[in-house]
Amino acid sequence: MNLKFNDSSITVAIVGCGGFIGCHLLDAILARTRWRVFGVDLDFYRIQHRLHDERCEFMCADLADKSVVERIAKYPVVVNLAAICTPSRYMAEAPEVIRSNYDHPAALADACAKSGSWLIHFSTSEVYGRTSADSGMLVEDETELTFGPVTASRWSYATAKLLTERYIAGLKNLKWTVVRPFNFVGPYMDFMPGVDGSGIPRVLANFSSALVRGEPLKLVNGGTAKRSFTSVFDAVDFMFALFEAGLAGHLAGVVTNTANASGNVVENVAEKSPFSQAFNVGNPDNEVTIAELAYKMRKIFAEIKNVDIETVPAPEMVSGVDYYGEGYDDSMRRLPSVEKAELLLGFKAKTPIDVVLRESLTWFVGHYSSLDERRETRDER
Numbered sequence: 001m002n003l004k005f006n007d008s009s010i011t012v013a014i015v016g017c018g019g020f021i022g023c024h025l026l027d028a029i030l031a032r033t034r035w036r037v038f039g040v041d042l043d044f045y046r047i048q049h050r051l052h053d054e055r056c057e058f059m060c061a062d063l064a065d066k067s068v069v070e071r072i073a074k075y076p077v078v079v080n081l082a083a084i085c086t087p088s089r090y091m092a093e094a095p096e097v098i099r100s101n102y103d104h105p106a107a108l109a110d111a112c113a114k115s116g117s118w119l120i121h122f123s124t125s126e127v128y129g130r131t132s133a134d135s136g137m138l139v140e141d142e143t144e145l146t147f148g149p150v151t152a153s154r155w156s157y158a159t160a161k162l163l164t165e166r167y168i169a170g171l172k173n174l175k176w177t178v179v180r181p182f183n184f185v186g187p188y189m190d191f192m193p194g195v196d197g198s199g200i201p202r203v204l205a206n207f208s209s210a211l212v213r214g215e216p217l218k219l220v221n222g223g224t225a226k227r228s229f230t231s232v233f234d235a236v237d238f239m240f241a242l243f244e245a246g247l248a249g250h251l252a253g254v255v256t257n258t259a260n261a262s263g264n265v266v267e268n269v270a271e272k273s274p275f276s277q278a279f280n281v282g283n284p285d286n287e288v289t290i291a292e293l294a295y296k297m298r299k300i301f302a303e304i305k306n307v308d309i310e311t312v313p314a315p316e317m318v319s320g321v322d323y324y325g326e327g328y329d330d331s332m333r334r335l336p337s338v339e340k341a342e343l344l345l346g347f348k349a350k351t352p353i354d355v356v357l358r359e360s361l362t363w364f365v366g367h368y369s370s371l372d373e374r375r376e377t378r379d380e381r
């Protein structure tokens with residue numbers, strides 16, 4: 001075990017520890033380190049098994065509460081995962097989405113700047129905005145950011161996240177790192193509508209729910225948009241690479257070879273630091289269209305259930321506005337450049353898409369088949 005991971009005097013605060021990413025990060029910290037965790041969330045259902053862990057202290061509280069913010073910022077490392085991040089809410093509840101993704105994290109950033117904590121803030125790949133079908137790799141410090149019109153409320157989330165990034169980057173004395181996730185998927189993602197949540201979950205849970213219920217998967221605007229799906233377990237590995245680099249203070253000099261003006265290869269030695277950096281966390285090898293994702297998931301579902309694929313309903317087309325409501329808009333492609341994380345942290349996601357989908361769907365089918373049956377029996381009574 002790394003010296004720092006062995007240090008039982010370290011406590012990490014995780015805000016949103018009961019969410020999809022939070023529950024996996026919490027499990028990994030408890031398994032791979034001797035650290036303590038101060039966890040804050042409004043909902044603990046995914047982490048019931050950790051509530052009495054002697055290395056954890058949990059607080060059921062809202063990040064909107066200033067006294068909670070002060071309390072969180074007392075810890076040396078603060079990971080902020082808390083957010084409203086369900087796409088269907090970006091249209092219907094734009095002001096709440098903006099408060100959640102700008103006001104609350106900005107207040108936490110202020111408190112961390114004052115206390116000297118290292119703030120690891122979870123932003124989003126949506127900050128790259130309305131990308132087109134032929135846009136290339138999205139590079140953290142180079143790609144232009146273009147958003148849709150103000151009448152398309154879908155951009156409420158991305159706009160608030162980007163403003164928070166700018167606010168954080170502008171704060172003097174704040175030690176910060178921004179993480180931009182590209183479609184993390186895995187067990188415990190989101191909810192099954194009508195069972196443990198309402199509205200429309202993100203695409204993996206949306207398609208998984210439809211498959212479990214024997215309903216067709218809905219391909220919004222033909223499902224031609226492309227996304228790169230990343231295993232949540234790879235994402236947790238990224239966090240450990242980040243923790244390691246951050247707790248070491250800075251990394252040793254990195255050596256890169258580049259050509260100089262006369263074409264000769266020269267060695268550059270630059271300081272690598274995970275601070276004051278935004279990192280894409282994604283897996284460009286796992287890029288698929290949403291339609292390809294639907295057909296892959298349908299096939300894997302038939303294999304898991306050991307049924308003929310023809311018995312599983314084929315995907316159906318639906319318009320974005322009909323499905324999500326007025327204010328819907330989309331990005332056609334989100335392909336992460338992952339060079340920066342590789343160069344500065346030595347991290348690269350490695351789990352192939354078929355493995356990620358099988359793992360996620362197997363969990364979803366096991367977890368929800370029984371819950372859904374119980375709900376149906378209750379409804380019939």
Ligand SMILES: NC(=O)c1ccc[n+]([C@@H]2O[C@H](COP(=O)([O-])OP(=O)(O)OC[C@H]3O[C@@H](n4cnc5c(N)ncnc54)[C@H](O)[C@@H]3O)[C@@H](O)[C@H]2O)c1
Nearest residue numbers: 016018019020021041062063082083085122124181183184
């Ligand atoms: N999962 C992804 O692929 C993905 C993609 C892009 C961005 N992100 C970002 O990563 C972060 C975590 O995402 P996730 O997938 O785990 O989402 P999630 O919704 O599963 O988890 C968020 C958690 O934050 C909690 N929370 C929300 N508002 C809160 C508040 N005011 N006070 C206290 N707790 C609050 C929720 O109860 C939830 O448990 C979010 O900031 C999200 O925007 C995730």
